[in-house]
Amino acid sequence: xxxxxxxxxxxxxxxxxxxxxxxxxxxxxxxxxxxxxxxxxxxxxxxxxxxxxxxxxxxxxxxxxxxxxxxxxxxxxxxxxxxxxxxxxxxxxxxxxxxxxxxxxxxxxxxxxxxxxxxxxxxxxxxxxxxxxxxxxxxxxxxxxxxxxxxxxxxxxxxxxxxxxxxxxxxxxxxxxxxxxxxxxxxxxxxxxxxxxxxxxxxxxxxxxxxxxxxxxxxxxxxxxxxxxxxxxxxxxxxxxxxxxxxxxxxxxxxxxxxxxxxxxxxxxxxxxxxxxxxxxxxxxxxxxxxxxxxxxxxxxxxxxxxxxxxxxxxxxxxxxxxxxxxxxxxxxxxxxxxxxxxxxxxxxxxxxxxxxxxxxxxxxxxxxxxxxxxxxxxxxxxxxxxxxxxxxxxxxxxxxxxxxxxxxxxxxxxxxxxxxxxxxxxxxxxxxxxxxxxxxxxxxxxxxxxxxxxxxxxxxxxxxxxxxxxxxxxxxxxxxxxxxxxxxxxxxxxxxxxxxxxxxxxxxxxxxxxxxxxxxxxxxxxxxxxxxxxxxxxxxxxxxxxxxxxxxxxxxxxxxx
Numbered sequence: 001x002x003x004x005x006x007x008x009x010x011x012x013x014x015x016x017x018x019x020x021x022x023x024x025x026x027x028x029x030x031x032x033x034x035x036x037x038x039x040x041x042x043x044x045x046x047x048x049x050x051x052x053x054x055x056x057x058x059x060x061x062x063x064x065x066x067x068x069x070x071x072x073x074x075x076x077x078x079x080x081x082x083x084x085x086x087x088x089x090x091x092x093x094x095x096x097x098x099x100x101x102x103x104x105x106x107x108x109x110x111x112x113x114x115x116x117x118x119x120x121x122x123x124x125x126x127x128x129x130x131x132x133x134x135x136x137x138x139x140x141x142x143x144x145x146x147x148x149x150x151x152x153x154x155x156x157x158x159x160x161x162x163x164x165x166x167x168x169x170x171x172x173x174x175x176x177x178x179x180x181x182x183x184x185x186x187x188x189x190x191x192x193x194x195x196x197x198x199x200x201x202x203x204x205x206x207x208x209x210x211x212x213x214x215x216x217x218x219x220x221x222x223x224x225x226x227x228x229x230x231x232x233x234x235x236x237x238x239x240x241x242x243x244x245x246x247x248x249x250x251x252x253x254x255x256x257x258x259x260x261x262x263x264x265x266x267x268x269x270x271x272x273x274x275x276x277x278x279x280x281x282x283x284x285x286x287x288x289x290x291x292x293x294x295x296x297x298x299x300x301x302x303x304x305x306x307x308x309x310x311x312x313x314x315x316x317x318x319x320x321x322x323x324x325x326x327x328x329x330x331x332x333x334x335x336x337x338x339x340x341x342x343x344x345x346x347x348x349x350x351x352x353x354x355x356x357x358x359x360x361x362x363x364x365x366x367x368x369x370x371x372x373x374x375x376x377x378x379x380x381x382x383x384x385x386x387x388x389x390x391x392x393x394x395x396x397x398x399x400x401x402x403x404x405x406x407x408x409x410x411x412x413x414x415x416x417x418x419x420x421x422x423x424x425x426x427x428x429x430x431x432x433x434x435x436x437x438x439x440x441x442x443x444x445x446x447x448x449x450x451x452x453x454x455x456x457x458x459x460x461x462x463x464x465x466x467x468x469x470x471x472x473x474x475x476x477x478x479x480x481x482x483x484x485x486x487x488x489x490x491x492x493x494x495x496x497x498x499x500x501x502x503x504x505x506x507x508x509x510x511x512x513x514x515x516x517x518x519x520x521x522x523x524x525x526x527x528x529x530x531x532x533x534x535x536x537x538x539x540x541x542x543x544x545x546x547x548x549x550x551x552x553x554x555x556x557x558x559x560x561x562x
Contacts, residue, residue: 045231136171
């Protein structure tokens with residue numbers, strides 16, 4: 001057998017904590033051969049990203065390698081001088097981060113940032129480098145590469161930004177790429193296109209890849225082999241088709257069964273209208289309208305799911321309702337009373353009763369505050385409780401979202417992506433609201449934890465009458481939590497009604513497209529799904545220049561509700 005390109009041998013990575021040393025990964029061994037894709041699958045906190053960073057010879061602050069090696073091309077990266085590591089990182093081993101929006105510098109064009117990486121490893125002229133970058137942008141399916149090169153990060157969609165980051169990683173012709181949850185925040189139709197272009201680029205460039213994800217269906221379409229992790233240890237490993245079709249471990253079987261349970265019937269009786277939106281219009285600047293004459297209602301104790309492709313206006317709708325963006329026309333009522341349009345015009349009680357959980361916890365959580373401070377602030381602000389009671393409620397909220405109470409002393413950069421999102425959910429629940437605007441709140445969670453979070457949200461709905469406006473691209477989530485569904489396309493509502501009516505055939509073309517794009521572990525699903533998308537949505541191929549996520553001016557961290 002030929003020597004592996006990348007190999008981990010008995011790797012144990014240990015972190016410091018107040019309770020003593022904690023092993024983030026324990027005795028992990030793996031190999032990556034040239035041209036191979038190895039999928040790392042597991043729940044949040046399983047150690048996937050820790051292994052991904054270790055593949056670059058990088059360990060987070062407070063961590064050290066207690067045992068084992070990470071060997072690339074015969075070099076132990078954990079014991080290599082930093083000067084040599086700087087030549088390897090980016091040039092020989094590249095990294096594609098989970099949150100492209102947080103990884104790019106908003107002050108520079110995308111082309112300039114990709115060229116900055118390429119220039120460091122390639123002595124070619126500026127013109128030659130530009131040709132290389134434009135060829136990659138075209139290969140990754142990005143529209144009008146010459147124009148795209150000169151765009152800023154906020155001027156493109158989330159899917160396009162993720163592909164731009166892949167172009168940045170591929171530009172110096174690395175031998176290994178680490179993909180760390182690269183499609184987590186994307187809607188299913190955009191995700192479909194990004195997966196296809198990533199897979200094709202990996203094959204065309206001949207690179208090996210570590211593909212990290214909590215979604216077993218996606219990994220099964222991308223990887224040649226799969227390694228299943230849980231609590232930092234190996235659960236199962238083998239060829240991709242063997243793992244998904246003949247799983248040996250009970251944990252792997254549980255991952256495959258998530259969402260397979262029968263859908264519980266929901267009460268379809270009438271309920272009091274809590275939130276009413278009539279004729280709502282909104283946009284960015286004078287000439288770009290995102291929302292067109294939106295009418296919808298959220299009833300007390302019920303969940304309205306808003307679904308649609310990237311660019312359909314879902315997140316803009318939530319921000320307008322939350323008072324974070326102005327409407328240009330229309331009326332929003334809360335319990336029959338006109339809702340002040342701007343957040344600053346709402347009194348403390350309205351602020352408490354309407355909360356929002358943002359899609360990206362990386363930008364909505366303050367990295368300078370501990371988890372306890374983040375969750376405790378709304379408790380103290382709205383209820384004026386003594387410090388001991390605030391601490392008790394913080395602990396209860398952490399337990400409610402299945403986080404260890406010890407995390408209260410950590411800051412958000414020390415958490416995994418899924419842990420950060422659960423902290424954001426706990427912060428919203430801390431205010432004991434009547435309405436929660438949920439913007440893709442389970443997109444960063446592994447399936448088992450997401451199932452628990454959805455069960456928690458549904459229990460709060462039943463026990464306390466909490467209502468949700470639930471934005472998602474996951475039709476599995478819609479089936480399990482929604483009472484009513486609104487389907488949006490390009491800022492308009494194209495279909496609305498009770499869940500069981502909207503999800504039953506005959507479907508609107510957009511609804512059918514969303515259903516057809518749901519990931520599956522079935523062999524060859526990615527290719528067949530791409531063909532179905534071409535048949536259903538050929539005039540609307542992904543690659544649109546702008547979506548609502550690309551035009552959000554303020555960071556959620558700057559305007560998050562108390």
